[in-house]
Amino acid sequence: MTGFPWLTLLIILPLAGAITVFAVKERFVRLTALAVAVADLLISLPLWWLFDTSSGEMQFVESARWIPSLSINYRLGLDGISLPLILMTTVLMPLCILISWHSIERRIRSFMAMLLIMESAMIGVFCALDFVLFYVFWEAMLIPMYLLIGIWGGPNRLYATIKFLLYTLAGSVLLLVAILVLYFQGGHTFDIPQLSQGTYSNSLQFWLFLAFFAAFAVKVPMFPFHTWLPDAHVEAPTAGSVILASVLLKMGTYGFLRFSLPMLPDASQLFTPVMVGLSIVAIIYGAYMALAQADLKKLIAYSSVSHMGFVTLGLFMFNIQGIEGAVMQMVNHGITTGGLFLCVGMIYERTHSRQIADNIGLTKPMPRYATFLVIFALSSLGLPGTNSFVGEFMILAGTFLWSKIAAALASLGIILAAAYLLWMVQRVAFGVPDPHILPKLRDVNLREMITVVPLVVLIFVIGIFPNPILTRMHPSVEKVIARVFPPAAEHASVMPRLIPFTPSVERITSPTGPTFSQETQTTSEGRP
């Protein structure tokens, strides 16, 4: 661990960049923004290797007094759960800037400034160790996103953006009350690791869980709080959709994992049936809705609802497979869905339509584009060898330990995902193109290649070698699970998490591996 303020630098740099874009000449605005985002990526990369994989504690911790009268501190830190999410954010931001290179013409300075402010706030959310600081970052991104959709969005943008804002704001104000209550119950501190050690009465946990749920469930979004998402996605500019789907939604599941589970373990267990039920409904409902969509962005938006259902399902399994799978899936969904939205953005730039019916048969005129689309779609439906397979498989394995019926129902989502994605690919890639649009269909250029290739590489790298991510998150996830099932109350026969699940590709991919034999033993004995 070094004393270098990595995280502060990561947060400050985009903010400084957001001011700089107003100072440079008009034609350098895009380049400046890109340079800042790439610099941020380069700063974040060393963290991956400097990170101590054996520790579940917070690393790179920075601490300074902020508002001493309320003991609010400026405290930042990383653990194995936030590290992959921060890297995902820094990888995606340059791509968001690249995809907006020509598609955004009006007020380019403000646009880039908004993207960079968002980046600061998103990184801040993932590494804040003080609850008020977390809340400040969490809320601070609302206004940039509101403007991003409202100024540069589609025809129905005003409705979509205020709906987004009011939904998320309404959810998060209850979070603030919960934070303040925790402050007084948890020993007059806003320190997140310290609050995660406290014990709170059952009735308090019950109410706090509901308040947390309001904030995080809207953000994820869980069924039935998802209705803002398709509207926001459809109206947002491409970069906005990518940020929304890839990072903002993860903040909700990150919130469950970072706060609800360790701070309110008893209430989390109490609410598990509800959470699982809502997750499964989201998985199936989202997938069904996706089947019916004629608009590509809406289709992907509903697929997000479905995929995020897997993540919340995995989180509330409280076993190592479920939670690690959920974190994996958070990263994977960011990469894959981000890639799908980038693809939609590219085709929209050419045909000015997001309707499937208007974009048929792109393989002939745009072979490279079609290749990327197919890769992202296959990754999204969880083809083995791609990233999503790892995450979904782990989540389903974790669910299987908890309930076979739940796992079976959730698996339906994968089948439906194959249906709506392959059907979409069949039409968009392999249909008979409309001769009128053919002249518009230039294949992807170099800038667009640069935009999507990093994600394609990540899809296969994570799909084939998920271990680096898993080993980094393993100690942190174990810590969370130890909070839900304290080691003192350990009982060998009822604890699925006791399965020695050393993350390794062989075990995940081979159906006859040790995981499965032990899993059967455990489930046969059931859970309390």
Next chain:
Amino acid sequence: MMTFSPADLFLILPELLIVTAACIILVLDPVLRASDKDGLVWLSLGTLAVCMGLTASQMNTSAAIFSGLVVIDAYGAFWKLLFYFVTGLTILLSHPYLKEERLYFGEYYGFVLLALSGMMVMVSSVDLLTLYLGTELMSLSLYVMVGLKRSEPRSLEASAKYFVLGAFSSGILLYGISLLYGATGSTRLPEIAAAISGRNLDDPLLLFATILLAVGFGFKLAVVPFHMWTPDVYQGAPTSVTAFMAVAAKAASFGAFLRVFIEGLGGLKANWSAMFLVLCLATLILGNILALVQTNVKRMLAYSSIAHAGYALIGVVATGHIGNSSGIASVLLYLSLYAFMTFGAFAIVAMLRKGGIEGEDIDDFTGLAKRHPVAALLMLIFMVSLAGIPPTAGFIGKLYVFMSAVEAGLPWLAAVALIFAVISAYYYLRLVMVMYMREPSDLSSTSPRMVMSPALSIVLACAVAGVVIFGIYPNPLVNFAMQAVSALK
């Protein structure tokens, strides 16, 4: 037994200076040529600067003067510094605005200073009659200022309405004072507190006096259901006067109100906190809901200022429940942070008054981001802050207030208030939407180019600096508020 020492005069030197300056302005105004009248602005600002220094030096004094009618303490100093600041901004804002409105009254600045001196008396008096005099001095000056646009019926209507209701509420306040005198035998807050401490708290006379005082102050604070005058008066008054009223007059009323209810009626906490809880809820709910349907920005800001009084009242209710000073400190903090954002918002409205455009209707803000990007950005910051979204001063204010509510065991009150904060975000951000997401119409693109005069730039710079700096680093203000509250007995 009345004793008088010349040293007392030194302690009220700021008040004396302000009144003297006001009198000089009133005398000089008729004899000065129109081109020299800018000198009056400089005179007012200079006096404020001197007084600011004097009051700042009194931060650590604690002295009861004029045989206990007035105290000079940190609590009074906190409010006075806030008043100087807001008055200075008001004068700077008024200078270009009054020219635009073609209102050339030199005595305007005299009235501003007289109102200021009234406010200063209000927050430093510990005798109810002195306090009443201060209230009247402030109110009478404001009645005149509200009706300054003599040619406009709306302004006259506002003035008349304000006068009638103001006089009415002063009567109620006075009635409350007399009943309290009857119940306790004194008009001095320390003696009232001493008399109450040995009494049966359910004494109907005492309770009735408390209720009348609360109603009297309720009018001045514009809390529901005593808010009826606010929208009409705020809309009808010249915008610079509206800003002054919404910020300084409200703060002064809160300053006096807190001193009376904490220092004098602190023993009745259990009784009045329940009453203010009801007022607080009614204010939050009605203020925010009525603001939703306004199409005039000044009216919308009027309802928003009502709603903000409701947020500040949360701190008062919390103090009644727990009895420590953090609730009161949060009120002080809230109102001083509120001053920056509300004044800034009114300054932008005043700036839009240009040529034939009134700049008050929400449609006048259409496409402001294109027409004047800086003004639009500033308005965006003020609106976000009023909605209480971090990292702005509005969030810090709400954080402290809600913290005191939760500490007092009223998390549900914080939750209700926050849900209404979401509703308020709708109407604040509607203005942002109009500015940023609608294209300027033909009419507004042909309208005169807006310029930010140097005076207005200073006002806006001060306001936005307050909103942003205290939103990120509120510590100096927090410590100041805590020091002020610790002076309250």
